[in-house]
Amino acid sequence: MIKDITIGQYFPGNSFVHKLDPRAKLIITVLFMVLIFMCKNFYSLAFMLVLLAAAIAVSKVPFKMFFKSLKPIVPIVIFTTILNIFYVTGGTVLFSWRFITISTKGIFTALFMAVRIVALIISSSLLTYTTTPTMLTDGLERLLSPLNKLHIQVHTLAMIMTLALRFIPTLIEEVDKIMNAQKARGADLESGNILQRAKALVPILVPLFVSSIRRAYELAFAMECRCYSGGEGRTRMKKMKFGLNESVTVLLSVVSIAAVVLINNLFGKII
Amino acid sequence: MNEIVLKTEKLAYVYSDGTPFRRVAIDDVSIEIEKGELVGIIGHTGSGKSTLIQHFNGLLKQTEGTVYVKGKDIWANKSDIRQVRFTVGLCFQYPEYQLFEETVAKDIAFGPVNMGLGKEEVDRRVRQAISFVGLDSSYLDKSPFDLSGGEKRRVAIAGVMAMEPEILVLDEPCAGLDPKGRDTILELIKQYREKTGSTVIIISHSMEDVAKLATKVLVMNKGRVVAYGNVDEVYSRHNELVEMGLNIPQITSLFVRLKEKGYNVRTNIYSVEEGRKELLSILKGGREND
Structure with missing residues (x-):
């Protein structure tokens, strides 16, 4: 159950994708997500998927890891697919019985939606697999720094995110430990109806909250002891570099916007 | 020779198989533990001690090999695994972080209640367990979160003892306690074994404590058993122990x-x-x- 959570997990490597500046990766990922929803026919969708596959190949992250990250969203994909098949109408009607109608457009929309969600998850997994959480939030902080002018404390937000991401593995480990300790005392977490299962979580959640609060206090103390006082005047150990590689990849993704628009118009839209 | 209550055969466990994080935690562990023995497990951090003991009650399933408790393969029937956990009581490192109930009595009763025992039997066991850890019954109605660190630790250990396991396994029961608290816990464990005649397995960093208490010593290094025998036998190989980074x-x-x-x-x-x-x-x- 817990091992399925792969958000914020880093997969060490030394590939081109790993070395790319996090700001560039963030921009590309957002662009990709927008583009995947701009695809209106199979050709443009295939084009985007090829790009994604190429990025994965370059990153050298095993494909197995992406299947793992897809596992938790399988129900969502199935749910939206079914919903789209029955609710979207248009195109040729393939099947009709009382109030149920299935049309070609419904099937295409369902298919596109499923592929889009999967691509969405895979692309964001690629980002987190190839970027350490610290790099990611640092990049985000730099990208959003113009917001400082609007008196939004970007640094504080980025720090909160860094800490949250940083503590995901710790919490997972903690939950694992507590679960094992309670299982060793015969706790039954796997059987029973929903109510019984919810009740079985109490022996895990109470110690988890207690230790999380304790940990938060300790962390705040430790940070204050090292004179942390927010973002003002802070320098970085690792300078980010937006060099040639970054410029070229971002440029290429901008070019692919044009490509998708072109393909959409060239071959006709089907949804 | 006494009855062998716990036996492992060529036990091996691999963490995160198939990822860059792959690590062989234990390898080729074959040991036999007799009834009534007090086994001290020593080894460097990361030598696989904690991984090993989690196999004793089936919290981890081995990648290879077999674990026998009282002569039966614990994984022979998967649905019996909970029963194994009542026979082999496992108390983790820093067990005080597992406390969750409103009162000490309810927390100690968690194990026995899970065993499906009647109210009177649960009550008897709670009272007995709290006396095993040297606290009086006035503690039973207190909140476990109001106790001192050492007391919390003892209540948590009592929670495992209350299941009356035939084999009690403790992972560093003295970690993070002051010398006095440490001596108290070790003394209580010793008394517990004398009173109940159960088998006890303790992981410890302190070679002194193991020498004082244990009837047998198991030394682990890099996931393998490097020595297993009585205290004199094992400690006479002091040169090897020092090489492994263990201090006699x-x-x-x-x-x-x-x-x-x-x-x-x-x-x-x-x-x-x-x-x-x-x-x-x-x-x-x-x-x-x-």
């Missing part, structure tokens, strides 16, 4: 060095008191130098 008790190392200097002394000395006697007998001229 200071007093023992003093006598080892005396021996190296040519004095005719025993080296199986694990406490200052024993050492004093040995030194006095030499100083009085009871034995001549070689």
Whole structure:
């Protein structure tokens, strides 16, 4: 159950994708997500998927890891697919019985939606697999720094995110430990109806909250002891570099916007 | 020879198989533990001690090999695994972080209630367990979160003892306690074993504690068992132990060095008191130098 959570997990490597500046990766990922929803026919969708596959190949992250990250969203994909098949109408009607109608457009929309969600998850997994959480939030902080002018404390937000991401593995480990300790005392977490299962979580959640609060206090103390006082005047150990590689990849993704628009118009839209 | 209550055969466990994080935690562990024994497991951090004991009650399923509890393969029937956890009581490191109930009594009762015991039996076991850990029954109605660190630890250990396991496994029961708290816990564990006659397995960093308590010592290094035998046997291989980064008790190392200097002394000395006697007998001229 817990091992399925792969958000914020880093997969060490030394590939081109790993070395790319996090700001560039963030921009590309957002662009990709927008583009995947701009695809209106199979050709443009295939084009985007090829790009994604190429990025994965370059990153050298095993494909197995992406299947793992897809596992938790399988129900969502199935749910939206079914919903789209029955609710979207248009195109040729393939099947009709009382109030149920299935049309070609419904099937295409369902298919596109499923592929889009999967691509969405895979692309964001690629980002987190190839970027350490610290790099990611640092990049985000730099990208959003113009917001400082609007008196939004970007640094504080980025720090909160860094800490949250940083503590995901710790919490997972903690939950694992507590679960094992309670299982060793015969706790039954796997059987029973929903109510019984919810009740079985109490022996895990109470110690988890207690230790999380304790940990938060300790962390705040430790940070204050090292004179942390927010973002003002802070320098970085690792300078980010937006060099040639970054410029070229971002440029290429901008070019692919044009490509998708072109393909959409060239071959006709089907949804 | 006594009945063998716990046995492992060529046990191996691999973490995160198939990812860059792959790590062999334990490998080729074959041991036998007899009834009533007190086994001390020592080893460096990351030597696989904690991974090993989690196989004893089926919290981890081995990648290879078999675990036998009282002669039965614990994974022979998957649905019986909960029963194994009542036979082999496992108490983790820093067990005080598992406390969750409103009162000490309810928390200790968690195990016995899970066993499906009747109210009276649960009550008897709770009272007995709290006395095993040296606290009086006035503690039963307190909140476990109001206790001191040492008391919390003892309540948590009582929670495992209340299941009356035939084999009690403790992972570093003294970690993070002051010397007095440490001595108390070790004394309580010793008494528990004497009173109930159950088998006890303790993981410890302290070679002194293991020497004082254990009837047998198991040394792990890099996931493998490097020595398993009684205290004298294992500690006589002090050179190997030091090489593995384990410190033999200071007093023992003093006598080892005396021996190296040519004095005719025993080296199986694990406490200052024993050492004093040995030194006095030499100083009085009871034995001549070689």
